[in-house]
Amino acid sequence: PPSLWAVLLLVAGCIAYPVVSTLKLYDEMRQQGALPPGYRGFYYSNADDPRLWVPKLGGAGITINFGHPQAWMWMLLILALPACALITGLLVILKQQ
Numbered sequence: 001p002p003s004l005w006a007v008l009l010l011v012a013g014c015i016a017y018p019v020v021s022t023l024k025l026y027d028e029m030r031q032q033g034a035l036p037p038g039y040r041g042f043y044y045s046n047a048d049d050p051r052l053w054v055p056k057l058g059g060a061g062i063t064i065n066f067g068h069p070q071a072w073m074w075m076l077l078i079l080a081l082p083a084c085a086l087i088t089g090l091l092v093i094l095k096q097q
Helices: 004-032 071-096
Strands: 053-055 062-064
Touching: 004 071, 062 071
Parallel strands: none
Antiparallel strands: 053 062
8 A cells, every 4th residue: 555655745746736837827927017917826816806716827727716705615615525535545544554
């Protein structure tokens, strides 16, 4: 079975890569003066924008508008399932060791 460190390294890599690449894109667009309003690094927050889901700054997909009243409820729901799966997986690995 995979070691705890291998699992933690994999999770860290899956989080670090998109964060670093998005922050790099944000910085390049900010320096060029081409940053649309509401984008703040790797998140979007614009209370004047009625959309809950907005296009991501770079790449395909959508992101949550943290200026929307329902944003935090959706964020908690989205993060709850993988957090429970990660905790369960880590507990299984620790129990086997």
